Amino acid sequence: MSTPRFLSLPPGVRRTDINTSRGTFAVLEALPGSGVCERGPALLVPGFTGSKEDFIAVLQTLAGGGRRVVALDMRGQHETPGPDDPAAYTCAELGADIAAVMEHFDDQVHLVGHSFGGLVTREAVMTDPALPASYTLMSSGPAAIGGSREVEARVLLAALPKVGLEHLWATRIEPEVITKGVAPEIVSFLHRRMFMNSPAGLMAMAREVLSSPDRVDDLAKVTEDADLPVLVLYGENDDGWEPSEQAAMAERLNARKVVIPGAAHSPAVEAPETTASALTSFWNDAERA
Template sequence: MTAFTTEFVATPDGALECLCVNRQADPARGAFVLLHGIQGTASAWSEVAPRLGGERTVLMPNMRGRGRSPAPEDPGAYTLEHFAADLHAVIAAVPGPVTLVGWSMGVLVALTLLARHGAHGLDGLVLASGTARPAGEAVWFHAMSAADIAEEARDRATRLGLVACAAPVAVAGAWASVRMADLRPALAGIRLPTLVLHGEQDDQCPLAHGRLIAAAIPDAALEIWPDTGHNPMARDPQRFAQAVLRLYGATRPDIVSAIH
């Protein structure tokens, strides 16, 4: 069983907890940074991270409101801009380049980072089960109050196979920001090797959203998984890890053999 270590990254609002794999890897090779979804935690990646090989460090931030990361009581402290600022601090703490992997809300956080802070420090992008504009189609919660959202969240966590969940205030605050987001204008300016991965049966974020992202980002690849819903990592963690490694290998021919 893979041993996860823990470290903390300083942000303007406190120390962000990150779970780590392969901390002994050469720092110059950079890292994979894996972003969980709106009610998930770093544990969403527990089956994927050990399968990413020993070439690079793997960092899984617990975004604010999860684990031992800062957990403000104000729902307004959980906007996409707050999450992106925290992520910016994590990327800045990595000595080498970062391949950023976002799932569900993590896609919106990644796109907000690129829109607000640019692509400095990044060498690739994987956007899984995501949307650039939730609007009325990617509806994760229908309730408005934190208490009612918490009730919905319990059912949703069961459906998605989440083993740990965010604090209710973090989910409620994030949803208030997410449901108003429109990151479509940022897509055309992305100049990173990009893989868009989406389940054909995704009922939380319809496939059309993934197609839109892939079509708008120059030269992005689209990988559609049949018979897969919103959580491809739970469906097939080995296949997901291989998809990430293929993207990394495309920019690093010297390690292509490691993904076979």
């Protein structure tokens, strides 16, 4: 679970909604502090148990490069409502949502999928590779998640139906967050966010992140045929997918690779300036190409 660096919105960032053919999505939108948007827009998709707030620390910097930047809550996450039907939360269904959001923009979008969001966004890319201007897999992998993040997902999947979310929060999640020294206001936000998530969505997304097949070869063919620039970006200490696994994925995708020093699974939180700089450089190069 990532913890936003701060919760107050910086200048130029606002909370709004995007209406699509597949529903309404809660977003944070960042615009340049002055002037017009001179470069292509960007869409940032969070991971499992995450939300649009996970990108707060990079939004202003990214928008300062002259572009509109949008971070969203997927269906069932935080402020975007979702149904009680588990079938609504497969990677394919969530990917179709992302494609619908990309269609909202007037221009091709620089698409970023963080963690589980990478598994979701690759579905959108493989369905219609003409929608994005570039594609970034941030702290994501080729198939099901591993490491300590796998353990967390399995615990949630096993315990949630038996003890309920309140018990799981009080006995496991909150103590772990407090032990990490997270500020009280962030803990309060994480509590609020967790209980605004769809329980059906949490369960279904956990199953998806634990069982996702390797589709890298399929993705590589699609991005090569579409001449779509791809970036694989991750922290040097990632505890979700092994850094070596992500490096191998970058090779299979013939993608640019950026390793963020000192970061773990959430580079946009743990090293926001370095992460924003890497994204901006990649996006600018993609536009020049």
